[in-house]
Every structure is written in structure tokens, then in C-alpha cells.
Amino acid sequence: MTADLVVRAREFARSRLLGREDYFDGLPAVPTPLSAELHRAGLANWWLPVSHGGAGAPLTTGIDLVSELAYGDAGFAFASFLPVLGTTMLHCFGEPALAAKHLGMMAREGGSCAILVSEDEAGSELARNTTVYHRKGEDVVISGDKQFSTNTDGADFLLVVARSAEDPSLHSVVLVKRDTPGIEIVRRWDMQGMRGSGTYQVRLRDCVIPADNVLEGNGLRILEAGLNASRTLIAATAIGISRRIRDLAMEYAVHKRVKGAPLAENAVFAAKLGQIEMLIDVMRNQCLAAAARFDSLLAAPDPAAALYRTGATREALAAKMYCGQAGWTVATMGSELFGGLGYTNGHPVTKLVRDLRYVGLVEGGDDVIRDLLYSRYVAPSGRRR
Ligand SMILES: Cc1cc2nc3c(=O)[nH]c(=O)nc-3n(C[C@H](O)[C@H](O)[C@H](O)COP(=O)(O)OP(=O)(O)OC[C@H]3O[C@@H](n4cnc5c(N)ncnc54)[C@H](O)[C@@H]3O)c2cc1C
Incomplete structure (x- = not known):
């Protein structure tokens, strides 16, 4: 059932998002009509609990779903999943009637x-x-x-x-x-x-x-609980962008000739693509680990207490920072693969490089994430914050 969501997200991205780089890059009025289409396709707010009328898909499913949407356009994907931060806070820490009213509306109408x-x-x-x-x-x-x-x-x-x-x-x-x-x-x-x-x-x-x-509890702690979900999905956008860069490189390498042969047959090119594939695979595995941790906290007998006690998980912090850095490596390697064309406005890879950069900035830049990892998980236990 939830695997089906990923297949549908792939179809949606290929048929409705891909190839529209100029449209998305042109700062379109948002939400675009595509957001309503996403809802009609059953792909908006996919994480909302069944008890509120949602599909109740776990965050582990969200990794591949977001990767597919980001393959089509990362900005569109980001806008579609970022509400997971707010809805997690509302679901776990909001007054039940307040949560039911707003989450039910989002499930029914696809709002944000x-x-x-x-x-x-x-x-x-x-x-x-x-x-x-x-x-x-x-x-x-x-x-x-x-x-x-x-x-x-x-x-x-x-x-x-x-x-x-x-x-x-x-x-x-x-x-x-x-x-x-x-x-x-x-x-x-x-x-x-x-x-x-x-x-x-x-x-x-x-x-x-x-x-x-006013939600129950310390707002900064509640925020950390919700950020575990959104940081993990931000990290997952790097997977989709990197996959797209890889596929563009493969398309290009079939036609581009170097030393009398297609670039695709060149050993240096093959080594780079192998390296990119390794980074994509490790990104995905770290995102899945972060998502599994979040799903297990949400499945606890008292999810609000479990999330509140835990705060920022090590896995989500590592996923966001790792995917920002690994994705950036893919982006720079990828843009170089197209020669000068990869530095021209209008070439798809140029937009992908710009899009990728946000992973290491939003919801805490790398300095902030390093600080959090150190102060929560590395510092001597008596001095942990
Ligand atoms: C596309 C986009 C969408 C966004 N959406 C939202 C949103 O929906 N809601 C929202 O609230 N915000 C949003 N933001 C804001 C984003 O989360 C912040 O910009 C990001 O967390 C960085 O914070 P900052 O801009 O305050 O810069 P800062 O984190 O203050 O960084 C400024 C400088 O201080 C340094 N620094 C900061 N902390 C430390 C530290 N602990 N140790 C060492 N150096 C440090 C940084 O490295 C950097 O050099 C968005 C930003 C972007 C770009």
C-alpha cells in the first residue's frame, strides 16, 4: 500500500514535474496548480495519521517518495513535505480537538x-x-x-x-x-x-x-521533535537531486565523444559515476536509518513523551549534514561532467546545483548541526545539553 505511494510519486514526478525547470526556476506563484494535482493523486500530506483521515505512511516510505518528487523538482517537493514539521508538533503536543480540526482538514483538502x-x-x-x-x-x-x-x-x-x-x-x-x-x-x-x-x-x-x-510544553523542545521528520526529508531531497544529476550525466555521456569513443566508455567517467552511486546509496541508507528512528518514536506507547525526551535524534542530524555534503560532492562532480555547458544558465544541472545547496543550510547549517551532535551525543555526559 505505502510502496504504491512511491510508484505514484515517481509517475507524478516524471509526467508533471520533469522537464519544467524553467517554470519552477521562474519563481512561480505558489501554491502552483500542481499542488492541487498532488492532492488529487493522493500524494499530499501522505504522513498524516489514519485517525485524522490521512494515509498514515511512515517516514521510511517518505524517503523514496520525496526522492522521487525531488527528482522532478526539489522546490516543489520541499513545499509539499515541509508541513510534516508542523503537523508532527500539532499531532503530538496540540490539544486533541485542535489537532483533529486542522489535521483532518489537511487530509481532506490537501492544505498546508x-x-x-x-x-x-x-x-x-x-x-x-x-x-x-x-x-x-x-x-x-x-x-x-x-x-x-x-x-x-x-x-x-x-x-x-x-x-x-x-x-x-x-x-x-x-x-x-x-x-x-x-x-x-x-x-x-x-x-x-x-x-x-x-x-x-x-x-x-x-x-x-x-x-x-498554545501547544503543550517547551516550544524549542517540541520544535526539535518535529525537526527530526523535516530534517530527514530535507536530506532525502539530496538523493533525488543526485539521482537526477547521475541520469543527466549518463544521457550526456552516450553522445559526447572523448578520445574517439563515447564518454560513457571512458574509465575516468565510469569511476566518477561509481563514486556518485556509492554516495547516493549511503545517503539513502542514512535517511532510512533516521526515518526508522523517527517512526519508532512515533510508535511508542506515548509518542509525545518519547519525542520530547529524545529531542534531536543523532540519525536525523547525521542524515541532514551527510546528505548536504555528499549531495554537494555529487553536484560539483556532476556539473563538471558537462564541461562549460554545466555552468550555463538554462542547463538543468545548473539549477540542480543551486537547489542542492539548501540541504546544508535550512533547519540548521552544518556548524549548527555539528554543535548539536557534539553537545548532545559526544560531550562528557555531565555537560550534555
Ligand atoms: C529556502 C529556505 C527556506 C526556509 N524556510 C524556513 C521556514 O519555513 N521556517 C523558518 O523558521 N525558517 C526557515 N528558513 C531559515 C533557515 O532554517 C535558516 O536560515 C537556517 O537555519 C540558518 O539560520 P540563520 O539564517 O539564522 O543563520 P545562522 O544559523 O545564524 O548562521 C549565520 C552564521 O552563524 C554561524 N553559526 C550559527 N550557529 C553557530 C554555531 N552554533 N556554531 C558555529 N557557528 C554558528 C553559521 O555557521 C553562519 O556562519 C529557511 C531558509 C531557507 C534558505
């Missing part, structure tokens, strides 16, 4: 949610974030400026990380409906890659939200 964490001044030091909420009767009022947020404009609801005015040491995740007065899209960023997705700068001013929309 956005996550608003990053701020300009605080950077990756999320504890320095300044977006704030305060209690006002049965409501909370939230204000702040968020630097980057993907999907926000077309989302149905936003999950905003904000600090409590009453207890400044407490950061919470607050569900804010997109149509709440006080939300302003300041701009859509003109990103270098992943242009099939939309990432925005967002201002929130005095947004009044029911107090029940």
Missing part, C-alpha cells in the same frame, strides 16, 4: 501549514528569539518579525515559535490561523535555488489567538 521560527537578529540561537505572546483573558496576543518561512502565504495555519511575556524563559509553539488579522507578508524572498517553493519574511502584529492554540 507553515512554521515560523527564524528571526533576523537571533539567527540559530533560537532562545534569543523576540517574538512574544501575552495572555489576554481567554486569548493570547502575539507579535514579532519572522525572517524566513516557507509556504506561509498559501498556508491554512501557521505554527509560530514565540516567547511568553509572563515567563520569558518559556518559548511556546502557537497555532495561528493564516487569516488572523495582523499577519503581513513583508516579501517573498528571491532565493537562489528551490524557487518552486515560496519562502517569506513575515510580520505579526497583535494577532489575537485562543489560548488553547
Whole structure:
């Protein structure tokens, strides 16, 4: 059943995404009509629990599914799976009626949610974030400026990380409906890659939200729980991009002649393609390990407690950093394979190189991931954070 999702994702990518590089690279209005098509094909929000009307596919299935979509366009794939971060937080830590309402809607209608964490001044030091909420009767009022947020404009609801005015040491995740007065899209960023997705700068001013929309627990810890899923799928986009680079190289090498023979018969070329295949295989295996760990936490008798206790898993951190680096190696090797053509705008590999770069940046650059791996899993146990 879930293996069928991967087959359908492959067909969708080949028939609807592939060969449309100019469209996706042109910063199209998002969500594109293809998002609605993805929902009709049963491929949107595939991870949502069966109890909320979703397909309930495990993250392990998501690795190949995302790889297939990213093979067609990584930006489109990213926009389609990033809500897994918000829905995981909502499913595990949201008030049950709130979760049922919003997750059920996403399963039925294929909508999306956005996550608003990053701020300009605080950077990756999320504890320095300044977006704030305060209690006002049965409501909370939230204000702040968020630097980057993907999907926000077309989302149905936003999950905003904000600090409590009453207890400044407490950061919470607050569900804010997109149509709440006080939300302003300041701009859509003109990103270098992943242009099939939309990432925005967002201002929130005095947004009044029911107090029940504040998720239970420390928001930064809840965020870490959800990031295990999205970081793993971000890593999986590197697999799809790398597979596409490999296949483009093979197509090219059949026609390109070097020393009187097709490039495909050249030993140097063969060695490079062998190296690329090894990197693709190890990327996939690390992503599957990270996904299996996440699936096992979600299958625990009390998944919220298991995820909260664990925080950022070693496997997801390693997957994102490894795939960013290995994918980048594939991208640079791959672009060189096309000679000067691989450096020209309009050649597919040029876009693939730009798209790939995001893996090592989003949801923590490599310095942040190294720091997390060290401080959580390597430092002497008494000094672990
Ligand atoms: C395409 C795209 C989509 C995005 N979507 C979203 C979204 O939906 N929601 C959202 O909230 N954000 C989003 N972001 C933001 C993204 O997650 C951050 O940009 C990323 O985590 C890096 O954080 P930063 O920009 O604050 O830079 P920083 O992490 O602050 O990095 C700036 C510099 O500080 C260094 N640095 C930071 N921490 C450390 C450390 N611990 N040790 C050593 N050096 C360090 C870095 O290496 C770098 O040199 C998106 C970004 C992009 C590019």
C-alpha cells in the first residue's frame, strides 16, 4: 500500500514535474496548480495519521517518495513535505480537538501549514528569539518579525515559535490561523535555488489567538521533535537531486565523444559515476536509518513523551549534514561532467546545483548541526545539553 505511494510519486514526478525547470526556476506563484494535482493523486500530506483521515505512511516510505518528487523538482517537493514539521508538533503536543480540526482538514483538502521560527537578529540561537505572546483573558496576543518561512502565504495555519511575556524563559509553539488579522507578508524572498517553493519574511502584529492554540510544553523542545521528520526529508531531497544529476550525466555521456569513443566508455567517467552511486546509496541508507528512528518514536506507547525526551535524534542530524555534503560532492562532480555547458544558465544541472545547496543550510547549517551532535551525543555526559 505505502510502496504504491512511491510508484505514484515517481509517475507524478516524471509526467508533471520533469522537464519544467524553467517554470519552477521562474519563481512561480505558489501554491502552483500542481499542488492541487498532488492532492488529487493522493500524494499530499501522505504522513498524516489514519485517525485524522490521512494515509498514515511512515517516514521510511517518505524517503523514496520525496526522492522521487525531488527528482522532478526539489522546490516543489520541499513545499509539499515541509508541513510534516508542523503537523508532527500539532499531532503530538496540540490539544486533541485542535489537532483533529486542522489535521483532518489537511487530509481532506490537501492544505498546508507553515512554521515560523527564524528571526533576523537571533539567527540559530533560537532562545534569543523576540517574538512574544501575552495572555489576554481567554486569548493570547502575539507579535514579532519572522525572517524566513516557507509556504506561509498559501498556508491554512501557521505554527509560530514565540516567547511568553509572563515567563520569558518559556518559548511556546502557537497555532495561528493564516487569516488572523495582523499577519503581513513583508516579501517573498528571491532565493537562489528551490524557487518552486515560496519562502517569506513575515510580520505579526497583535494577532489575537485562543489560548488553547498554545501547544503543550517547551516550544524549542517540541520544535526539535518535529525537526527530526523535516530534517530527514530535507536530506532525502539530496538523493533525488543526485539521482537526477547521475541520469543527466549518463544521457550526456552516450553522445559526447572523448578520445574517439563515447564518454560513457571512458574509465575516468565510469569511476566518477561509481563514486556518485556509492554516495547516493549511503545517503539513502542514512535517511532510512533516521526515518526508522523517527517512526519508532512515533510508535511508542506515548509518542509525545518519547519525542520530547529524545529531542534531536543523532540519525536525523547525521542524515541532514551527510546528505548536504555528499549531495554537494555529487553536484560539483556532476556539473563538471558537462564541461562549460554545466555552468550555463538554462542547463538543468545548473539549477540542480543551486537547489542542492539548501540541504546544508535550512533547519540548521552544518556548524549548527555539528554543535548539536557534539553537545548532545559526544560531550562528557555531565555537560550534555
Ligand atoms: C529556502 C529556505 C527556506 C526556509 N524556510 C524556513 C521556514 O519555513 N521556517 C523558518 O523558521 N525558517 C526557515 N528558513 C531559515 C533557515 O532554517 C535558516 O536560515 C537556517 O537555519 C540558518 O539560520 P540563520 O539564517 O539564522 O543563520 P545562522 O544559523 O545564524 O548562521 C549565520 C552564521 O552563524 C554561524 N553559526 C550559527 N550557529 C553557530 C554555531 N552554533 N556554531 C558555529 N557557528 C554558528 C553559521 O555557521 C553562519 O556562519 C529557511 C531558509 C531557507 C534558505
